[in-house]
Amino acid sequence: MTTPSRDTGGDIAIVGMAGNFPGAPDIGKFWADLCAGRDGITRMTRAELLAAGVPPEVADDPAFVPAAGLLPGIDRFDADFFGYDRTDAELLDPQHRLFLECAWHALEDAGVDPDRIEGLAGVFAGGAPSTYLLSNLLSNDVTALTVGPDQLILQNEKDLIASRLSYALDLTGPSVSVQSCSSTALAAVAQGCSSLLTGESDLVVSGSVSVVVPQEPGYLYREGSRFAPDGINRILDAGANGKVPGNGLGVVVMRRLEDAQADGDRIYAVIRGWAIHHEGNRARQGFNLPGVPGQAAVVAEAMAAADVEPAEIDHIEVSTLGTPFGDVAEISALQKIFDVDGVERITLGSIDANLGHINQAGGIARLIKAALALHHEKLPPAVNFEKPNPQLAHSGDKLVVQTELGDWPRGERPRLAGVSAYGFGGTDAHVVIEEAPEDLPERPAARPHQLLAWSARTPEAADAMTGRLAADRPEWTDLADVAYTLHNGRKAFEHRRMTVVSSADDAADAFASETRVVAEADSAPREAGFLLAGVGEQYRGMAGGLYDSEPEFKAAVDECAALFKAHLGTDPTASLHGARGSGGGDLARLLGRATDTEDAAPSVTQPAVFTLGYALGRLLRAWGLRPSVLAGYSVGEFAAAALSGALTLEEATALVATRAKLIEKLPPGAMAAVPLGADELTKLVGDVTAFGVDVAALNGPRMIVVSGAGDGVEKLAAALAEHGVPARPLRTTHAFHSRALRPAAAELTAWARKNLTPREPEVPYLSNVTGAPITAKQLNDPGYWAEHMCRPVRFAAMIEHLASTNPDTVLLELGAGQSLGSMFRGHPEFPQTSWPLLVPTLPGEADPRQDTAVLTEALGRAWLSGADIDWRAYHDGRDPRKTTLPGYPFQHDRYWIEPTTAPADVALGARAAGEKAARPVYLVEGELDVTARDLGMRLGAELGATVVFADEHPGGADAVRAAHGRLDGVLDLTTSNAAKEER
Numbered sequence: 001m002t003t004p005s006r007d008t009g010g011d012i013a014i015v016g017m018a019g020n021f022p023g024a025p026d027i028g029k030f031w032a033d034l035c036a037g038r039d040g041i042t043r044m045t046r047a048e049l050l051a052a053g054v055p056p057e058v059a060d061d062p063a064f065v066p067a068a069g070l071l072p073g074i075d076r077f078d079a080d081f082f083g084y085d086r087t088d089a090e091l092l093d094p095q096h097r098l099f100l101e102c103a104w105h106a107l108e109d110a111g112v113d114p115d116r117i118e119g120l121a122g123v124f125a126g127g128a129p130s131t132y133l134l135s136n137l138l139s140n141d142v143t144a145l146t147v148g149p150d151q152l153i154l155q156n157e158k159d160l161i162a163s164r165l166s167y168a169l170d171l172t173g174p175s176v177s178v179q180s181c182s183s184t185a186l187a188a189v190a191q192g193c194s195s196l197l198t199g200e201s202d203l204v205v206s207g208s209v210s211v212v213v214p215q216e217p218g219y220l221y222r223e224g225s226r227f228a229p230d231g232i233n234r235i236l237d238a239g240a241n242g243k244v245p246g247n248g249l250g251v252v253v254m255r256r257l258e259d260a261q262a263d264g265d266r267i268y269a270v271i272r273g274w275a276i277h278h279e280g281n282r283a284r285q286g287f288n289l290p291g292v293p294g295q296a297a298v299v300a301e302a303m304a305a306a307d308v309e310p311a312e313i314d315h316i317e318v319s320t321l322g323t324p325f326g327d328v329a330e331i332s333a334l335q336k337i338f339d340v341d342g343v344e345r346i347t348l349g350s351i352d353a354n355l356g357h358i359n360q361a362g363g364i365a366r367l368i369k370a371a372l373a374l375h376h377e378k379l380p381p382a383v384n385f386e387k388p389n390p391q392l393a394h395s396g397d398k399l400v401v402q403t404e405l406g407d408w409p410r411g412e413r414p415r416l417a418g419v420s421a422y423g424f425g426g427t428d429a430h431v432v433i434e435e436a437p438e439d440l441p442e443r444p445a446a447r448p449h450q451l452l453a454w455s456a457r458t459p460e461a462a463d464a465m466t467g468r469l470a471a472d473r474p475e476w477t478d479l480a481d482v483a484y485t486l487h488n489g490r491k492a493f494e495h496r497r498m499t500v501v502s503s504a505d506d507a508a509d510a511f512a513s514e515t516r517v518v519a520e521a522d523s524a525p526r527e528a529g530f531l532l533a534g535v536g537e538q539y540r541g542m543a544g545g546l547y548d549s550e551p552e553f554k555a556a557v558d559e560c561a562a563l564f565k566a567h568l569g570t571d572p573t574a575s576l577h578g579a580r581g582s583g584g585g586d587l588a589r590l591l592g593r594a595t596d597t598e599d600a601a602p603s604v605t606q607p608a609v610f611t612l613g614y615a616l617g618r619l620l621r622a623w624g625l626r627p628s629v630l631a632g633y634s635v636g637e638f639a640a641a642a643l644s645g646a647l648t649l650e651e652a653t654a655l656v657a658t659r660a661k662l663i664e665k666l667p668p669g670a671m672a673a674v675p676l677g678a679d680e681l682t683k684l685v686g687d688v689t690a691f692g693v694d695v696a697a698l699n700g701p702r703m704i705v706v707s708g709a710g711d712g713v714e715k716l717a718a719a720l721a722e723h724g725v726p727a728r729p730l731r732t733t734h735a736f737h738s739r740a741l742r743p744a745a746a747e748l749t750a751w752a753r754k755n756l757t758p759r760e761p762e763v764p765y766l767s768n769v770t771g772a773p774i775t776a777k778q779l780n781d782p783g784y785w786a787e788h789m790c791r792p793v794r795f796a797a798m799i800e801h802l803a804s805t806n807p808d809t810v811l812l813e814l815g816a817g818q819s820l821g822s823m824f825r826g827h828p829e830f831p832q833t834s835w836p837l838l839v840p841t842l843p844g845e846a847d848p849r850q851d852t853a854v855l856t857e858a859l860g861r862a863w864l865s866g867a868d869i870d871w872r873a874y875h876d877g878r879d880p881r882k883t884t885l886p887g888y889p890f891q892h893d894r895y896w897i898e899p900t901t902a903p904a905d906v907a908l909g910a911r912a913a914g915e916k917a918a919r920p921v922y923l924v925e926g927e928l929d930v931t932a933r934d935l936g937m938r939l940g941a942e943l944g945a946t947v948v949f950a951d952e953h954p955g956g957a958d959a960v961r962a963a964h965g966r967l968d969g970v971l972d973l974t975t976s977n978a979a980k981e982e983r
Helices: 027-036 046-051 086-091 094-109 131-137 141-146 149-155 158-169 181-198 257-262 292-306 324-338 359-376 390-395 459-475 479-489 504-512 544-549 551-568 602-622 636-644 649-664 678-685 710-721 739-755 784-790 795-805 819-826 832-837 851-865 930-943 956-964 977-982
Strands: 012-020 121-127 175-177 203-210 248-256 269-278 315-317 346-349 399-401 416-422 427-435 450-456 495-501 518-520 528-532 627-632 670-674 693-700 703-708 728-730 810-816 838-842 921-925 946-949 969-972
Touching: 012 027, 012 094, 012 181, 012 257, 012 359, 027 359, 086 149, 094 121, 094 158, 094 203, 094 248, 121 158, 121 181, 131 149, 141 149, 141 969, 158 175, 181 203, 181 248, 181 269, 181 359, 181 416, 181 427, 203 359, 248 257, 248 359, 269 292, 269 359, 292 324, 292 416, 292 427, 315 359, 324 346, 324 390, 324 399, 346 359, 359 416, 359 427, 390 399, 450 459, 450 479, 450 851, 459 495, 459 504, 495 504, 495 851, 518 851, 528 602, 528 636, 544 551, 544 851, 551 602, 551 649, 602 627, 602 636, 602 649, 602 810, 602 838, 627 636, 627 795, 636 649, 636 810, 649 739, 649 784, 670 710, 678 693, 678 703, 678 710, 693 710, 693 795, 693 819, 703 710, 703 739, 739 784, 795 819, 810 819, 810 851, 819 832, 819 838, 832 838, 832 851, 838 851, 921 956, 930 946, 946 956
Parallel strands: 121 175, 121 203, 315 346, 315 416, 346 399, 528 627, 528 810, 810 838, 921 946, 921 969
Antiparallel strands: 012 248, 012 269, 203 248, 269 427, 416 427, 450 495, 495 518, 670 703, 670 728, 693 703
16 A cells, blocks of 8 residues: 655554443443344343343333343442452442553553553543442442442442542552543543643543443333333334443543554554534534534544544444434434535445444444454454435435445555444544554564463463463464563563463463463562572583573673683684584583583583573563572572672673683593592591592582592592492583692782673672672682682572572572582572472583573563563564454453342341341441440341341351341441541
8 A cells, every 4th residue: 555645743643442331341242242133132032131120011012112221240349459349339320440451451552551651641431420329329228328328329420430540559640531422432442542642641541431330221101202012122224213221431542653653553543633523503403402503513623633634534434323313413413524526435334233322432342343344354244234215316326334244455555444422412522533554564573482471360361361261272373472462561460371482382282281371370570680690501502592582681691702802812602693503511510511512621611501500591681580699509609690790891801701711721630429428538538638539529418529630539439339428520621629729829820810890790690609699809809710620619508598588589590401500409507398499591412492482481470470671672673563362351250239129028147047037137347336336236126137246256257147137237336437537
């Protein structure tokens, strides 16, 4: 499509939508019903009417029409999710409750976590008057007397819907109630657009709700009323004869177009222009009757604001109810605009015939329908349509009702639609929407493995979300977009789930597996720490996938490679990202070991291991995992020093290279692992120095490494064998961390004095020499690095330190395999409950998994445990898009106060266990004085209720239910209404 460019600076993007309409609890079902030509009107049989509580005389009345657009479950709510206790939830109008949940789903659909909104989020919303207040709360004697009319009215005020949402989600932009009857929702959208355009808001949640309580499954038709005598709503049809009542609600999330595009939002449609006005009285037939000039004027104003001509409009969603006069008036208003030269064909659609007349929420339903039509490139058919209204004939084929599901593809110019809403009393609104900009087809390559991560407030909800994602998986078109939406567009709760997948088919396998979805309960915020491996577990090609797919990792490796090449003349890091070796691993190899296929020279292995640890640390930090502590094993301490800022990268690489070259000048040596403590070893064989051997590493209470000349290590091994103790030889070139390296100490010290300028670490790291945090004195001592080279690695002390000071820290092992984690798990002071916090980042040599898969899983496990991830940074440079995914599975319970029934005989006290009370039972809680007790007694007498005082009936509500067979409410007589209002 090629169109002239235009200024889009005033365009508003619809990035999220949610709705709950008759027959359609979500917009997916809403769209499916629209396309199938199904309505959501409930039509009950006589038996169903009687079961629903309709009196037989009403059900049998010939004037009773059993048709209405009903919403199931309006008495149900996830109170815990929004922080309401049972009492407050029961007092809250269901419109408020439904709107809270719908708004949450709309934000999820937009890929917006309320806690991470950048800028100001405004709310523009409206609702119907609270019939729950009138029919239930004020009609319940106990509620009316104990809470008070003033507090009840305040709790259920429709004008507080916007403020209630802003408070619940901590949205700090404008929060404005909008009310103009049937144009409420569209007027709210227009106000929200203006707020975005002026910069008052950076994101807007807008919508409306209309739920009448009680939900009657029909109505009594009277001649001359606006209701359909047969319960069938025929919009724009020659046989239109009235409306059908309905309930519903909808919410949209909007952003400035440029912001939405910059963040990769999925854009349903773009609002180009909007207008609101009142018709006045000159051109209106009456206060309650529409006027043609006024309706035409608001359409023209919106089109002018959008800078579009009549011939550019393709479709109009009309506001008419399906009444003879209203249909003709709206058609006539449209004809004044579109019966002009250049207009060829404009299709007309509506939603009232599908849903019933949902009053204040009608405009948002039309907007959602039109946006979905643009998004899916389809025009849904009208329902209950047989013959066009005669007024349409005056336009020829310029205005036609869409009678079949039709394709609406993109063309040579942008597709445009208008959406109308005309309010009772004369306040009208109209918006002009355009198709979303086409997505750029070329994007950077996606990662080979994707992390799917989701969460919920409860384990039940987390499991339900797992099921929803599994069911939705066939709809996924881009796995990277799914991951991005889950990461950036969903709030992280305590109960977390994750899995690592490589394709949509692999995701299906993961969801079906009993082991691949990993769960964490009650996740709490945790800090992260890095464990940097030493030489021992490395192998060829161990990070090739990361080098190819992670630019930050590649940049760090290349930087190290260049620095090392300047010192060594060759690139010692090449083996990291070459072809992966095929040799088997040996998890007992701890230091200075090489396989048959790798060069074990210190000037190769040590720079390579340093580079791997440093590059992994850089990558994880770029993803937001900022370590609170670092601990490196042997060469790993140099990487820790560089990552902490104690040494610059130039200094650290020079130190590693110089140290390796000095070691290579020394005679070869041997090392062996011994399953004893140092004291046990001495008791068995005496002072090991007598064998020419030193203890090179203290890895655990009964896990040490000895090091020295080859013959000395052999003699020690023979002596141990006499006691039945094995000494496992390690593949190595030199006797690391022993006195055998002492001849190089002076030269290394002199070099350090000349070339190093250590700084105070920005992140504390542990010293191999002491097992405690490095001190300023150690760092300022040029001889420290020589002592580090010649003295044993006190890794057991490091484990003990971290176990005591960082017991809840997620420890990520930066290196191949899990040798460091194994040492932690083998140490008695590191509790087994903390084992899940030990997270490997790369596969060991014997592990067939790809490096990208293991690192992705490491990130997921860190998130599961509570570590904070910068998901925006994680996806930076990938050009991701947000996509549609299932919404949060709210865990509903019933919160409802019924109107008072006929009072029973006055009686106070308890009943026998198991006997159901014939009269209402109320529990009075709190510490009561004589006045409060007297009030409780008088309330019981007045209401014909059984009143039970908590201090005389231990066990609380459950015990009262068991004793009386029911519990109709809990009364608090210790707090005045004034105090409640203040609270």
